[in-house]
Amino acid sequence: MSEPLAVGTVLVPVDGSDESVTAVEYAVAIAEKYDASVHVVYILGEEVVRAIESGSVDDDAVAAETDAFVERTAEIAEESGVEANTSTAYGFSPTQKTRHPGSAVLDCAESVEADFLVIPREPTTDGPGELLERAAEYVLLYASQPVLST
Structure with missing residues (x-):
């Protein structure tokens, strides 16, 4: 018989998309069920990071x-x-080749000791959702925690 799932922290990466809001709603529902907290990590995509690094965005x-x-x-x-x-x-990192949206999510999961991950996967529009779609594929492959992909 397996042990029941113990969840203390639910991690949900977001990127400003509508799909992110849905993922947060799922993460909150899971946190409610397990009397856990939610950690929301906003992942900045390549375009924004490059703009910040170059100073072309405020x-x-x-x-x-x-x-x-x-x-x-x-x-x-x-x-x-x-x-x-x-x-x-x-x-994304212009200097660190291994920096990927998915690795950023997993690094954050380790840092906050997340027990469960909720990540958007299927964006319905072009735009920021593409970032977390790529991250979801990576997270689903390499996460050691249970993952719900919305």
């Missing part, structure tokens, strides 16, 4: 946009009485 504008989205996800958790923590990670 860092404050990027921070304000990600903060607004992360605040929206925290409200979803709060409405359900689930504790939510947040962070931001680069899903």
Whole structure:
């Protein structure tokens, strides 16, 4: 007989897409069921990272946009009485060849000691969802935690 699943932290990577909001809703439902917390990590894609590195985009504008989205996800958790923590990670590095959106997710999962991952996989539109679609493939292959791909 196997041990029941113990979940203390549910990690959900987001990228500002509608699919990310859906993934947060699933993560909050799982956290509710297991009396766990949710950690939302906003993954910055290649285009944004390159713009930040080159100085062609205002860092404050990027921070304000990600903060607004992360605040929206925290409200979803709060409405359900689930504790939510947040962070931001680069899903791309112009100097580190092994930096991939999926590796950023798994690094964050290790850092926050996540027991369960919820990640969007099937974007319905072109745009930022593509970032997490690529990350999901990687996470599904290499995660040591249970993964729900939405």
